Amino acid sequence: MAFTVLNGLLLKDLSQPVLLQQVGKTPQLDSFSYQSRFMHDVFAHFPEVLFIHRTYNPRGKVLYTFLVDGPRVQLEGRLARAVYFAIPTREDAEGLAQVFQVFKTFNPAWERVCTILVDPHFLPLPTLAMEFPTAEILLSAFHVCKFLQGKFYQLCLERPVETLLLTSLQSTMCAATAGNLRKLYALLSTCVPPARLPELHPHWLLNDRIWLAHRWRSRAESSRYFQGLEVTTRVLSQFFGTTASEKQGMASLFRYMQNSENKAGLPLGLGPQDSGALSDASAQSPKVEQLVEARIQHSLNTICTGPAAQLCLGELAVVQKSMHLIGSGSEKMNIQILEDTHRVQPQPPASCSCYFNQAFHLPCRHILAVLSARRQVLQPDMLPAQWAAGCATSLGGILGSKWSETLDKRLAVTLLTEEVGRLLQQCSKEEFELRYSTLRELADSWIGPYEQVQL
Template identity: 60%
Template sequence: MALTSLKELQAGDPDTLLVFEMGKNSQLDSLRYQSPIMRQVFMRFPEVLFIHRTPNPRGKILYTFLVDGPGVLPESSLTRIVYFSVPVKENTEGLVQLLQTFKKFNPDWERICTILVDPYFSLLPVLAMEFPSAEILLSAFHVCKFLQGKFYRLALEPSVKQLLLTTLKNTVCSATASNLKKMHTLLSDSVPQDLQPDLHLGWLLDDRIWLAHRWRSKAESICYFQDLEITTRLLSQFFGIELSLERSILSLLRYLKQNMEKEGASNLDLTIPANCTPLEPSAEINKFQEVEACIQHSLQTICAEPAAQLCLGEFAVVQRSVQLIGSSTDKVNVQILEDVHEVRLQGPGSCTCHFSKTFGLPCRHILTVLSSRHQVLQPEMLPEQWKPGRRTPPGSVASLANILGSRWNVGLDKELLVAFLTGEVRRLLLQCSREEFERRYNTLRELADSWIGPYFQVQV
């Protein structure tokens, strides 16, 4: 079945590059793909190559090559994609095979002058070996995404965090040496010194990174970042949308083919027409931001105040984070910043994460699913005790309101964790068979005796 489905990609077009390997149980293990249209696009614009890496929950990495640089200003970066590859493993051998296949089918690779990569690209020596005449640089887009992710995780005042995010957006869209220096100074003054090395502030002052991007006007830069943001989200969602690598790749390539045909990419008209007006800064709010605003409003409307505050804190992590979403019949797998959990939306929403199990509230993973589907929180997805105007049982909303109004302390954290673990142990004991119950009970009995005291002093 896998072989037949993949061969369909070449049906009617023998010039399509398709190289793949099957692993255990006849499952797709690696793939290299390039359509004739992709090859023609690269032949026309080979000077600057942009490489984006998309991970998925199964441990695979999708490499996407796009053309970049002056003269390549499409309305959608989907039309700039020139190569897809998923190596068996992201190691030296896997990357060498990936690059050598690309070079074999694209003789114009020798014209590549610049290769743009992300900060997490650890196999730079392999790139340098395979493209000896090309300069390898961090891309402005990936540096921006790297810093955004770091800002969201910094323990700073919300107003300071928002200032950093807004200033970063304005800076990368007008990446003059003066603006970059001001951004560097702002970070140096706002972020504790011991956390600054993790931000790699020197990248802001590395002029080679920004020269490869600075030729764009401010309006063109806004279009560029918005377009890449949407494209990389699409790559993430398609690459993680199915349980098998084969189905993920097939879904992605079919979507790409349909949209390239709609956009007329076959005529290779990748330059902005004279009558095309780039987006102005005032038009920066896109459909993703509108959805996020609606979700925030639904949280504040449906949830009691303490619950809304907890959920809004979770949703802050979701916004502009790397999101990988996969689905099966009744489950949705969500990965945000490498934190993987299973989500159920039926009835009161639930997730396998600690936050959802402890509070019974919509966590960052549930909110990610809603955001990706352009949906909002519904009343039936919330447990009754968290709805406004309801009488709350002892120890639920009232105690959490106290938590929100107090400082964190070790005792409180332990109390919440013990309560969670106690409930889980009780549930597992009640649901297991009698034989399994005896085995688990005896194990707990032994642990209690050795830690707390002999049997007559301790009740399990």
């Protein structure tokens, strides 16, 4: 194997951070390590707490991203905390030891690392502990939160229960006091089936060492912290996690970082020559995305009625301007665009838990994001018959008109009415009487007492 120094720095000059590419017999990267001068200086200034995040691509190769963390770090901006990128040859003890040793070679400040934060699935803990013998290795609050969030979706609980758990989790993460953590622990014990509870590892909520590394933040600081890491991990997934070519993924990531840092006025340490060897592989990526989006637009205009196509094209515009993260399950996929998370059923007829799809039964931005990521187009069987091109629809007049607050309220009332009716039909006789009397009192209090509402 031969090492190629891509940024013009000599490997022998240990005073300079270097970008190394190990070239194999295939166009893929066997191993890869990168740290710019700016990243080196950031770590030298904030070495106490190291946050490690892993991103897998479709080939199973993993990108290790080291970020600085802790009370002294006040860096703003996407990937501003990143101080090291590495792709190990294999994710075993030998491959990871090489990753950590390269990092230590070019960063003498590694000896000042006191805490390392990792995700719950981080298996090479012995190797990490051996390479950083004086550091305490803990689960990160962010990764625990993401782990629990994913488990809540996988449990397929009733929507009110799922919403309650997600809301409580978010609130607790922003104020991770011992009392709030115990309340969340009790809530999990109540809402999650006992047989499934061990999958969530609720004892993590009672491990004070995990939360001491996070508890010093105020509610506002915690919110910004989680949002910043959410954006950072989403960017890594978007550029590295969605392409089978490590070279193309890293080139796209570096180009994104360079553009972002240049806009922010921060020196990234990447010049045109730094990514030249990688840039050719990803030059076609934007063209491919534009072609896919154009095909989706064509399929919408061909298959849907005019009003339906107009609504869906508005949703597609959001997809084009937003970053989206796709997590696959056994039968369903979780789609997150900006700050909204919804559950998508991509198989025909496609459906989503978002308000737009539930109201119109049309492909929403989340379904279109799945199509875009899969390089697919809309198929006729993914669309309800009443929206197919050439079919007359009684809603055409409504959808052809401008959106109004009245229409929004009407749709909201319709959805609420259907949900209340479903709950009344599915409950026992005793519970029905209780719920009916409650609705009776509520309706009379709005209209009455002199006029009784017919239910």
